[in-house]
Amino acid sequence: xxxxxxxxxxxxxxxxxxxxxxxxxxxxxxxxxxxxxxxxxxxxxxxxxxxxxxxxxxxxxxxxxxxxxxxxxxxxxxxxxxxxxxxxxxxxxxxxxxxxxxxxxxxxxxxxxxx
Numbered sequence: 001x002x003x004x005x006x007x008x009x010x011x012x013x014x015x016x017x018x019x020x021x022x023x024x025x026x027x028x029x030x031x032x033x034x035x036x037x038x039x040x041x042x043x044x045x046x047x048x049x050x051x052x053x054x055x056x057x058x059x060x061x062x063x064x065x066x067x068x069x070x071x072x073x074x075x076x077x078x079x080x081x082x083x084x085x086x087x088x089x090x091x092x093x094x095x096x097x098x099x100x101x102x103x104x105x106x107x108x109x110x111x112x113x114x115x
Contacts, residue, residue, distance in 0.1 A: 008107065009108060009111060012103065012104055013069070016104065021040055023089065045072035046072045049068045
């Protein structure tokens with residue numbers, strides 16, 4: 001088992017979720033139950049699955065949760081792309097999110113490859 005509070009990837013995932021929450025506050029009211037909630041859920045899912053998986057007793061189980069987390073990161077990336085395309089975020093904001101997501105994805109992959 002890992003201490004999820006000490007995993008840097010988990011800390012970065014929490015920071016990303018906070019950034020997503022802060023950014024989506026400015027999304028239009030009609031997106032309250034659309035893009036806003038979807039982006040927030042997928043961002044939280046990244047961190048939540050890292051935390052939950054880290055408490056599993058087997059490497060196989062931990063990797064399964066890391067895969068879910070990685071999938072949620074791809075989902076969030078897609079939502080940010082759509083948000084940019086419809087004018088909710090700027091190109092610079094999209095780039096910021098993509099850099100953070102890419103870093104988390106690389107860290108997840110590395111963690112999965114550790115013995």
